Amino acid sequence: MNSKITxxxxxxxxxxCGIIAIVFVVLIFGFLLKEGFSFFKEYGIFNFVFGKYWxxxxxxxxxxxxxxxxxxxxxxxxxxxxxVPLGIMTAxxxxxxxxxxxKDILKSVVELMAAIPSVVxxxxxxxxxxxxxxxxxxxxxxxxxxxxxxxxxFMAMPTIVSISEDAIRSVPWQYKEGAYALGATKWQTIRRVxxxxxxxxxxxxxxxxxxxxxxxxxxxLMVTGNAAAIPHSIFDPVRTLTATIAxxxxxxxxxxxxxxxxxxxxxxxxxxxxxINFIADLFLNKNKKR
Amino acid sequence: MHRAKISLIxxxxxxxxxxxxxxxxxxxxxxxxxxxxxxxxxxxQVWAEKFSQNNTAxxxxxxxxxxxxxxxxxxxxxxxxxxxSRKVEEKEINIAKEHNIFYEEYIVGLDGLAVxxxxxxxxxxxxxxxxxxxxxxxxxxxxxxxxxxxxxVLLSRESNSGTHIFFxxxxxxxxxxxxKDEFSPKALLMPSSQxxxxxxxxxxxxxxxxxxxxxxxxxxxxxxxxRNSNDFIYPSIENVMSGKxxxxxxxxxxxxxxxxxxxxxxxxxTLSEQGQKVVAETSFVPIKK
Numbered sequence: 001m002n003s004k005i006t007x008x009x010x011x012x013x014x015x016x017c018g019i020i021a022i023v024f025v026v027l028i029f030g031f032l033l034k035e036g037f038s039f040f041k042e043y044g045i046f047n048f049v050f051g052k053y054w055x056x057x058x059x060x061x062x063x064x065x066x067x068x069x070x071x072x073x074x075x076x077x078x079x080x081x082x083x084v085p086l087g088i089m090t091a092x093x094x095x096x097x098x099x100x101x102x103k104d105i106l107k108s109v110v111e112l113m114a115a116i117p118s119v120v121x122x123x124x125x126x127x128x129x130x131x132x133x134x135x136x137x138x139x140x141x142x143x144x145x146x147x148x149x150x151x152x153x154f155m156a157m158p159t160i161v162s163i164s165e166d167a168i169r170s171v172p173w174q175y176k177e178g179a180y181a182l183g184a185t186k187w188q189t190i191r192r193v194x195x196x197x198x199x200x201x202x203x204x205x206x207x208x209x210x211x212x213x214x215x216x217x218x219x220x221l222m223v224t225g226n227a228a229a230i231p232h233s234i235f236d237p238v239r240t241l242t243a244t245i246a247x248x249x250x251x252x253x254x255x256x257x258x259x260x261x262x263x264x265x266x267x268x269x270x271x272x273x274x275x276i277n278f279i280a281d282l283f284l285n286k287n288k289k290r
Numbered sequence: 291m292h293r294a295k296i297s298l299i300x301x302x303x304x305x306x307x308x309x310x311x312x313x314x315x316x317x318x319x320x321x322x323x324x325x326x327x328x329x330x331x332x333x334x335q336v337w338a339e340k341f342s343q344n345n346t347a348x349x350x351x352x353x354x355x356x357x358x359x360x361x362x363x364x365x366x367x368x369x370x371x372x373x374x375s376r377k378v379e380e381k382e383i384n385i386a387k388e389h390n391i392f393y394e395e396y397i398v399g400l401d402g403l404a405v406x407x408x409x410x411x412x413x414x415x416x417x418x419x420x421x422x423x424x425x426x427x428x429x430x431x432x433x434x435x436x437x438x439x440x441x442x443v444l445l446s447r448e449s450n451s452g453t454h455i456f457f458x459x460x461x462x463x464x465x466x467x468x469x470k471d472e473f474s475p476k477a478l479l480m481p482s483s484q485x486x487x488x489x490x491x492x493x494x495x496x497x498x499x500x501x502x503x504x505x506x507x508x509x510x511x512x513x514x515x516x517r518n519s520n521d522f523i524y525p526s527i528e529n530v531m532s533g534k535x536x537x538x539x540x541x542x543x544x545x546x547x548x549x550x551x552x553x554x555x556x557x558x559x560t561l562s563e564q565g566q567k568v569v570a571e572t573s574f575v576p577i578k579k
Contacts, residue, residue, distance in 0.1 A: 055472055057358070057449040059381070067475070126485075131492045140441040140495045143478055221481060226448075229475035237478050247448050247481065250359035253385055254366055 032270055035263035042257065048264055054228040054239075056248060056258045063261040065268065067230045071145065071238030072214060072272075075224060078149025078234050079156055079213045084206050086153070087160030091202075094161070095168040096190055107165075114158035122219030125151040130223055137235065143225030145238040151219045156209035163208060167201020168194060200283040207280035211273050217242040241265050321349035322552055326360020326373035327452050328482055329401060329501040330541050333572045334373055340568065341559050348552045354482075357452030364546055365391055370553050374542040375401065375452030375501070376459075394545045398560045400575035402502045402530035402538040403457060404511040406487065408494040413437045415513040415522040418536060421461050424497060427474035432495070444477040445486045445498030453483070456539050457499050464517065499537075502530065503573040530575045541574065 040048060043063055051064015094106050129150060134142030171194050179189040195202075217240075225237025226247065245262050252259035324334055331354040338350035360372030361382055378393050386393060405421065407413060413435050416424070423429045425444055433439045447454040454473075463469035480486045486498040491508045502525050505511055513522035516536035529535040549557055559565050566576040 053472075053475060055449070057455065058470075058472060126488075130489075134493060141443040141478065141489070141493055143489065222485075226479040226481075227476050228479070237476075239479070247479070248450055250355045250362065250450060253362050256385070 029270065032263055032267050035260045036267035039257065039260035039264045043261070043264075048261075049268075052230065054244070056261065061258065063258075063264070065241065065244075065265060067228050068239055068241050068244055068265070069268065070230060071224070071228075072240040072242070072269075074145045074231055074234060074238055075148040075152060075220060075240055076210060076214050078145060079152035080206070080210055082149060082153030083156040083160055083209060083213075087157045087205070087209065088164055088202060090157070090161045091164040091168055091205075092190060092195075095165045096194065110158050110161045113154070114162070118155060118216055118219045119222075121151055121155060122222035125219065125223045139235050141225060141237065143223060143237050145224055145231060145234045145236060148220045148224040148238070148240075149234065151223055152213045152216055155216060155219065156213045159212055160205045160209040163205035164198065164202040167198040167205065170201070171197040204280045204284045207276050207283070211276045211280070214272055214276070215242060215269065217246045221246055241269050245269075321351060322371065322556055323363075323369040324350065324352045324371045324373060325355060325363040325369040327357045327375040327541075328354040328447075329375040329451075329453055329503070330373050330399070330574070332503065333399070333541075333569060333574055334543075336568050336572055337556075337560055337565060340564070341556055345552065345555065348556075350556070356448060356450035357455070358450035361393075361544070364393070364544060365389055370545065370549075371556070372544040374544055375539065376456050377540075377542065378544060392547050394548055396543045396545075396557055396561065397540045397577060398543050399541040399566075399569040399577055400530055400538060401541050402525045402535045402575070403453065403499050404502045404505050404525040405497065405499050405514060405537075406490050406505070406509045406511055407497050408490055409508070409510050410494045411437055411510065413512060415515070417515045418461060418464065418517050421514065422464060422471075425457075425462055425473055425477065426471060427476050438494075440495045442497060443493060443495040444474060445480055445489055445496055446473055446477040447483065447486070447499075448479045448481060453499065453501065457537070460537055460539075461499075501574070502527070505573075527570070527573070527575050538575075540577075 048063055048065060049069070050066050051062060052066055053062045053064050054068060055062045090106070090110070094103055094110075098106060125147060129147050130142035132142070133139070133144065133147050133150075137146075175193050175197055176189055179193045184192070220240050221243040224240065224243065226239045226243055227237040228239045228244075229236075231238045245265055248258070249262055252262060322338075324338065331352060335352045338352050342348060342350055357372075357374045357376055360369070360374055361378060363369040364372040365386055372393075378395065383393060405416065411432065413432065416435070420429065420435060424435075424442060425446070427444070429435065430442055431439065432442060446457070449455075458473060459465065462471050462473060478489075480489065480498070483500040483504045486500055487504050487506065487509060490496045490498055502511075505525070511525050513524045514536055515522045521534075523529050523535045525535055525537075530538045543557060543560065545553060545557065548554075569576040
């Protein structure tokens with residue numbers, strides 16, 4: 001009888017812990033929706049998403065986030081172009097090619113990279129990368145989407161490396177043996193068999209890495225210049241959605257239009273990351289079914 | 291079983307909302323919280339340290355973030371004193387009244403806004419009209435101002451900064467309240483005054499504005515002429531105090547209603563002779579000699 005009660009209580013505690021995560025996500029989403037929608041009703045969702053100018057402290061204020069969305073997408077795209085090939089190749093090297101000693105060192109270094117706080121990366125980027133980008137490329141300022149992409153590429157890489165390495169290592173050894181038995185070289189085996197079999201896991205890794213990039217705030221705030229103008233190339237300064245929330249949340253009055261506009265931005269970000277996670281999940285599940 | 295699940299979910303919600311409603315219960319702490327303008331954060335930090343030395347029982351916390359941040363914090367009841375580099379706006383006073391907050395204003399010093407450029411930039415002086423056209427991106431190359439053939443990179447503060455708003459009112463809008471002119475969207479919004487100085491130091495294309503407390507040997511300040519005047523005035527403490535320098539402003543502290551206890555002691559200290567000596571030491575301009 002006594003052990004039954006303990007069983008029951010422990011079961012309930014575990015259930016509570018599990019349900020809390022769901023409750024919080026639902027509450028956060030509900031809060032975002034509430035504040036965001038009351039803003040959309042007042043300002044208009046079309047004016048918000050496609051408005052060109054972000055002048056929150058003017059009178060009348062304009063809250064157009066089109067340039068901010070473009071800024072976020074441009075920085076993310078640049079980071080993906082840098083981090084994806086680098087990350088996948090590092091994962092391949094660790095899983096397939098590296099000798100034991102190097103493999104262990106590389107793995108722990110990559111894990112250490114994931115642990116560097118973003119403010120530190122942003123600060124290092126601001127002091128070293130920004131002047132370098134300006135003088136090497138001979139552009140008006142080094143505070144550009146390009147600098148942001150490099151810093152964020154560095155932040156996305158560890159995620160991409162460790163998850164795609166898992167995917168590559170879980171390719172059954174019979175596949176590789178089969179390929180070698182047919183006379184394939186090492187490169188042919190990696191390209192045609194290992195990479196193909198691990199592809200769903202690698203895509204999921206890329207998606208999670210990109211999810212981290214698009215949500216990153218501090219580093220981009222420090223290196224992208226924060227000009228809310230529509231960028232014409234990756235070498236223009238941009239302002240991202242996250243940097244806008246971080247830079248302006250302090251000045252807003254609870255319940256004011258500007259305050260709710262920032263929640264509107266939060267809602268847009270939530271949608272984007274939700275979409276990315278959803279796609280990643282789709283590929284992870286596909287991987288499991290095999 | 292099913293009922294137990296539902297009651298547990300309800301309990302979780304209940305705990306969450308109850309804990310939410312307790313979040314404002316921090317008025318009883320023994321200390322002074324000061325928030326607001328980044329321009330005077332260094333000055334107020336020195337005041338706080340000296341004040342704590344004489345009043346060891348009091349803990350003074352100073353954080354920046356921008357003038358708007360300070361006003362919002364006073365309104366949201368998360369600080370005792372707001373630092374400001376501009377006057378509180380009519381609109382903000384009205385919002386505050388709805389929340390039962392009444393801003394009490396103290397002028398504690400003066401500041402001039404220096405326009406900084408890189409040391410390698412040969413430009414020496416600018417008129418207010420030129421300055422406006424530069425920051426509205428009507429002038430986009432230094433050779434239009436007698437400099438080298440280089441694009442102009444605009445550095446501004448974030449829109450929550452009192453410096454940003456003061457510069458907009460005095461330079462972009464030329465003190466005309468009906469003007470709707472704005473900074474060019476191409477202007478880079480830097481997170482702090484120090485970030486502006488750092489970027490100007492390493493970028494020969496850049497131009498930016500900061501309080502004269504941030505002037506140093508690594509950058510160059512330009513002389514500015516007032517509207518309809520041919521006198522170019524260099525930003526210095528003497529010129530700000532005499533009122534000759536065209537872009538200068540008072541610095542404020544705000545409290546909610548008349549201050550009591552330690553908060554009053556602190557405000558009195560900042561206005562005292564010793565307090566004003568600190569103003570001069572931190573490269574701002576004291577209100578009285």
